[in-house]
Amino acid sequence: MSIISIKNTTGFILMTLALIACHAPADISGKLEGTEKKVIKMYLIKPETLRAVGASYLGKVIDSAVVNSDGHFEFHNLPKDKEPVLLELALKISEKAPNYLQTDDPMKSNYMPIIWQSGEPLYITAKLDAFQKSFSIDDPSEINKALLDLRDTSHKAYQSYLAGKHWQIEDGSQLLEKEHAILQYQTTLIQFANNIQYLIPALVALRLLSPENDYERVPEFLVSQCQKWGEKQPDHPWVKQLCKESDPSNLPVLVGDVFPNIKLPMLTKGSLTIKDQLGKKLTIIDLWASWCAPCRKENREVLVPLYNKYHDQGLQIIAYALESDESTWRAAAERDGANLWIQASDLQGDDAPFLKKIRVRTIPANFILDDKGVVIAKNVHAEALMDLVKSYMKKK
Structure with a gap:
């Protein structure tokens, strides 16, 4: 050539x-x-x-x-x-x-x-x-099928619980209704993450649940996901990040925890420790404020009837108010009938030390404790709270 x-x-x-x-x-x-x-x-x-x-x-x-x-x-x-x-x-x-x-x-x-x-x-x-x-x-691969399934699950839940809804939250009157709808949507994603056997789709579901990275209302989910994937893929960097975020010291008091025995300043002056005031059967730790419309509604329509009916049977209510003015706090409690039960506040408004200790930022909120001070439920409101108390008092 x-x-x-x-x-x-x-x-x-x-x-x-x-x-x-x-x-x-x-x-x-x-x-x-x-x-x-x-x-x-x-x-x-x-x-x-x-x-x-x-x-x-x-x-x-x-x-x-x-x-x-x-x-x-x-x-x-x-x-x-x-x-x-x-x-x-x-x-x-x-x-x-x-x-x-x-x-x-x-x-x-x-x-x-x-x-x-x-x-x-x-x-x-x-x-x-x-x-x-x-x-x-x-x-698609099996793992991409899982992501497509997650997409379908998210869209269906959004359509069911959130699409087209308009709540009156300016005055706080429908704040709890909105929170309940959001929780229903989130619960669907939680169920998906709990059932899926692929790490990444589970973590995507976790992030879809709150792109703002706010898990205050569902901290137990973070903990359970850390436990699940910490056993299966402990070396994955995202699992390590998840477990760091789900450290109990970063989260509100969890269901199953013993509620901290914190000393609280009282509306009636003096102070008390929570352990010394536990109900013989059940205690509601209620977080409220005079300016919180759904809190005030819950006082009148839920807590007063529960207290009147079940206090003598072993129900206790310990309320902590995010107040800065004692007269305003006292007037709101008396107007709602909430002065029937224990009322506490540090009178430091949103900067309340008690909320910092239990790592809660949002109200209305509550913790339901058994007679040993163990949290058996959280953030249960309205008719659901009345049903929970009624059922618990019957079986005990």
């Missing part, structure tokens, strides 16, 4: 390799419907910590893609990790940052979490105006 022929052959091979490289299959590709005459940009986001999962502005943008006129898009710059990696595929929203995730309404979410396994391309389809809701993966 002549030198010229060798050069021509070499040039042909190099050109062919270049063309192959230019048309290498994308790691993640797909088609977005409803993009006609619109310039759409998409981003791949990698959460590097547990707290960054499903949270706006915290994930790291690792790649971007412009959606073509026919709706097709491709991503090529994927992580080379040997282990599966959680990524979030997100649509660009107007002037928001690339790592902005719309989290307040899952039905309108602009992102979808997926698991990327190096060497296993993904093909995705979705609709522009219902991105997360319509998101699908061709022949």
